[in-house]
Amino acid sequence: MEFLKFFGGITVIISGTLCGLYASRVLKNRVRFLEQYIMFLTQAKTMISYNAMSAKEILLSVGSVPLVSPMLSECTEYLSNGCTFQDSWHKAVNSAYEKKLFALSDKPLLYSFGDTFGISDIDGEVTKTELHTALVSERLEKARQEFSSKCKIYRIVGMFCGIVIVLIIY
Numbered sequence: 001m002e003f004l005k006f007f008g009g010i011t012v013i014i015s016g017t018l019c020g021l022y023a024s025r026v027l028k029n030r031v032r033f034l035e036q037y038i039m040f041l042t043q044a045k046t047m048i049s050y051n052a053m054s055a056k057e058i059l060l061s062v063g064s065v066p067l068v069s070p071m072l073s074e075c076t077e078y079l080s081n082g083c084t085f086q087d088s089w090h091k092a093v094n095s096a097y098e099k100k101l102f103a104l105s106d107k108p109l110l111y112s113f114g115d116t117f118g119i120s121d122i123d124g125e126v127t128k129t130e131l132h133t134a135l136v137s138e139r140l141e142k143a144r145q146e147f148s149s150k151c152k153i154y155r156i157v158g159m160f161c162g163i164v165i166v167l168i169i170y
C-alpha cells in the first residue's frame with residue numbers, strides 16, 4: 001500500500017512538472033513563431049521588390065520557416081478553394097492560434113497583415129511589409145523578455161504545485 005502512495009505521489013509531482021514545462025514551451029513557441037514570421041515578411045518583401053510576385057505566389061514560394069509554413073499552406077489551400085486572401089489569411093491565423101503558436105494579443109497584428117496584403121502597388125506592399133516587420137519585431141522583443149522572465153518560473157511552479165498537492169493528499 002505504501003508503494004502505491006509513493007508511486008501516486010511521484011506521478012502527481014511529474015504531472016505538475018509537465019504542466020509547467022508545457023506552459024514554458026508555449027512561451028518558447030511564441031518566440032520562435034515570431035522570429036520565423038519576421039523571416040517570412042523579409043522573404044515576402046524581397047519577392048515583391050525583385051519579382052513582383054502575387055500574394056498566392058509568395059505564399060507558395062516561401063521556405064525555411066517551419067512554424068509559419070503550415071499557416072501559409074493552409075492560407076493557399078483556402079485561396080485555391082475560392083476564398084479571398086483576407087478570409088483565407090484570417091482562417092489560417094485562427095488555425096495557427098489554436099495550435100498555440102502565438103498569443104491572443106498577437107492575433108490582431110497578424111490579421112492586419114492579411115487585411116492589407118496584396119491590394120496595393122509594389123512600393124505600397126514593400127512599405128507595408130517593412131511596417132509590419134517593425135511591429136512584429138517589437139512584439140518579438142517583448143516575447144523574448146517574457147520568455148526569459150517566466151520560463152523558469154512556470155517550470156518551478158508546476159513542480160511546486162505537484163508537491164503541494166501530494167502533501168495535501170497525504
